[in-house]
Amino acid sequence: MATPLFELLDVRYEYGAQRGLQGVTFNVPKGARIALLGANGSGKSTLLRLLDGLYLPSAGSIVFDGVPLEEARMEEEEFVFYFRRRVALLFQDPDVQLFNSTVFDEVAFGPLQLRWPKDTIEAKVQQALQRLEIAELRDRSPHRLSGGEKKRVALASILILEPEVLLLDEPTGALDPRSQSQFIHLLEHLDKDKTVITATHDLDIVEDIADYCYVLESGRVIAEGEPSEVLANVTLLERANLIHAHHHIHGAEEPHYHPHLHPPHA
Amino acid sequence: MPGYRRGAFVRSTALRLSSLLERGIQAEELARQPGFLQGLDPKAKIIGLLSLTASAAWTRHLMVFAFLMALALILAAASRIPLKVLAGRVWAGVLLVTGVVALPAVFLVPGDILYRLPVLHWPVTSQGISAAVFLIARVATATTFSALLIFTTPWTHVLKGLRVLRVPVVLIVILSMTYRYIVLLLQTAYEMFEARQSRMVGRMDAGQRRRMVAATAGALLSKTLFLSEEVYFAMRSRGYQGDVYVMQEFRLRPYDWLAMSALTATAAAVAWVG
Numbered sequence: 266m267a268t269p270l271f272e273l274l275d276v277r278y279e280y281g282a283q284r285g286l287q288g289v290t291f292n293v294p295k296g297a298r299i300a301l302l303g304a305n306g307s308g309k310s311t312l313l314r315l316l317d318g319l320y321l322p323s324a325g326s327i328v329f330d331g332v333p334l335e336e337a338r339m340e341e342e343e344f345v346f347y348f349r350r351r352v353a354l355l356f357q358d359p360d361v362q363l364f365n366s367t368v369f370d371e372v373a374f375g376p377l378q379l380r381w382p383k384d385t386i387e388a389k390v391q392q393a394l395q396r397l398e399i400a401e402l403r404d405r406s407p408h409r410l411s412g413g414e415k416k417r418v419a420l421a422s423i424l425i426l427e428p429e430v431l432l433l434d435e436p437t438g439a440l441d442p443r444s445q446s447q448f449i450h451l452l453e454h455l456d457k458d459k460t461v462i463t464a465t466h467d468l469d470i471v472e473d474i475a476d477y478c479y480v481l482e483s484g485r486v487i488a489e490g491e492p493s494e495v496l497a498n499v500t501l502l503e504r505a506n507l508i509h510a511h512h513h514i515h516g517a518e519e520p521h522y523h524p525h526l527h528p529p530h531a
Numbered sequence: 532m533p534g535y536r537r538g539a540f541v542r543s544t545a546l547r548l549s550s551l552l553e554r555g556i557q558a559e560e561l562a563r564q565p566g567f568l569q570g571l572d573p574k575a576k577i578i579g580l581l582s583l584t585a586s587a588a589w590t591r592h593l594m595v596f597a598f599l600m601a602l603a604l605i606l607a608a609a610s611r612i613p614l615k616v617l618a619g620r621v622w623a624g625v626l627l628v629t630g631v632v633a634l635p636a637v638f639l640v641p642g643d644i645l646y647r648l649p650v651l652h653w654p655v656t657s658q659g660i661s662a663a664v665f666l667i668a669r670v671a672t673a674t675t676f677s678a679l680l681i682f683t684t685p686w687t688h689v690l691k692g693l694r695v696l697r698v699p700v701v702l703i704v705i706l707s708m709t710y711r712y713i714v715l716l717l718q719t720a721y722e723m724f725e726a727r728q729s730r731m732v733g734r735m736d737a738g739q740r741r742r743m744v745a746a747t748a749g750a751l752l753s754k755t756l757f758l759s760e761e762v763y764f765a766m767r768s769r770g771y772q773g774d775v776y777v778m779q780e781f782r783l784r785p786y787d788w789l790a791m792s793a794l795t796a797t798a799a800a801v802a803w804v805g
Binding site: 317364370373375380383386408422426 | 708758
């Protein structure tokens with residue numbers, strides 16, 4: 266097993282009286298492609314925010330490359346520069362992430378905060394926009410873009426930082442099939458040494474984006490394994506509310522009703 | 532109390548929100564089309580047009596107002612700003628708002644009585660009319676120059692121009708984000724009214740309308756608070772630590788210097804003539 270980049274030990278997180286995460290423990294090796302699977306409210310987004318240092322655990326610990334993510338540490342400017350350069354989060358809702366007036370300003374925001382030289386920023390923004398095939402959107406306002414374009418701009422705004430770790434929160438949510446397929450193609454062609462942790466409940470994309478999965482339910486990890494194992498476990502997927510039983514009519518000679526499961530790769 | 536058709540009230544509110552969004556889009560389209568003012572550097576435009584706006588405050592002669600308004604119309608024509616846009620968005624509002632403020636002056640300013648209102652017997656004085664006309668002319672002229680700046684400059688460039696003119700970065704960031712999220716908020720409000728409209732039949736009385744507006748305002752406030760927290764997280768996630776760093780790209784060309792000098796010299800001359 267490669268050296269862990271993230272080490273999570275009995276991580277708990279509470280929103281007031283509500284429990285977000287209840288004792289999550291696992292390691293993330295460098296270069297791993299991990300999927301966090303779970304229904305809405307299972308704790309996936311909270312876990313990503315903890316990994317990005319935006320939230321701090323109520324109990325337990327998160328260690329990034331040997332350094333514990335603690336409040337005092339996250340207030341040290343030097344460490345924040347080092348951490349933000351290496352770890353980036355793509356938010357689920359691009360409208361949250363796109364707060365600048367133009368696409369150029371949006372993509373340049375991160376590098377400017379990390380005090381990159383302006384000539385470098387200019388060149389890197391252009392490269393990032395070309396890589397994501399959105400160079401023509403450079404001077405457009407982000408709020409006038411389509412859902413797919415917004416996602417690309419949001420991705421460009423974090424890829425420009427060339428982070429080692431990408432945390433992706435429902436990256437294909439609200440995308441049409443073509444944009445979804447283009448987005449997955451982009452993820453597949455990222456550098457192989459990047460660590461990518463994706464939170465999703467879209468089982469159709471899991472095998473394309475991950476080589477290991479954690480299944481969450483009510484803030485706990487209830488199962489883990491390779492995508493093929495997890496996706497074949499219908500009972501587990503049903504328990505995690507990732508698939509469900511229902512009645513429908515087959516196009517057989519005689520229509521009939523029966524409880525029927527739709528596992529994604531049956 | 533007469534009832535409103537539910538659909539009519541909700542539809543008209545949704546239409547007003549939609550029209551506000553369209554106006555924003557149209558203003559940005561005007562700003563991106565080719566034209567005299569559009570071709571100037573934002574700093575030159577801000578200094579030139581704002582000095583003309585300020586000069587309107589010094590003016591005490593109707594002829595000078597007429598000159599300033601003629602200059603504004605020439606600049607608008609050279610920048611392809613349709614008159615109906617200025618009339619609908621600027622002058623109508625000025626007449627409505629300033630007219631209401633100026634109206635009492637017609638009766639309250641003492642002076643030579645020209646006419647008395649029947650029944651009420653309020654005096655209309657020449658000095659009162661003069662005060663009202665000056666107030667409206669002053670506001671109309673100043674607003675027209677300000678509107679020309681907004682109609683011919685993308686909002687992002689206005690902000691960049693202000694940055695170069697040493698307006699504090701924090702203020703610029705607040706303005707920029709306010710503009711960005713006002714559009715999102717308008718869109719959200721529009722969608723909320725549309726969603727409501729799709730589920731309503733029959734009439735709605737005044738109480739129901741008040742409750743609906745209050746509920747919508749509450750929901751929007753709650754969404755705004757949530758959004759502000761989320762945006763803060765998104766900024767922190769990309770390295771924001773309280774200070775804002777920006778790119779500055781604008782450099783004045785000889786053409787910009789020339790235009791800015793001409794506009795500010797005109798403003799100075801107007802202020803001197805008074």
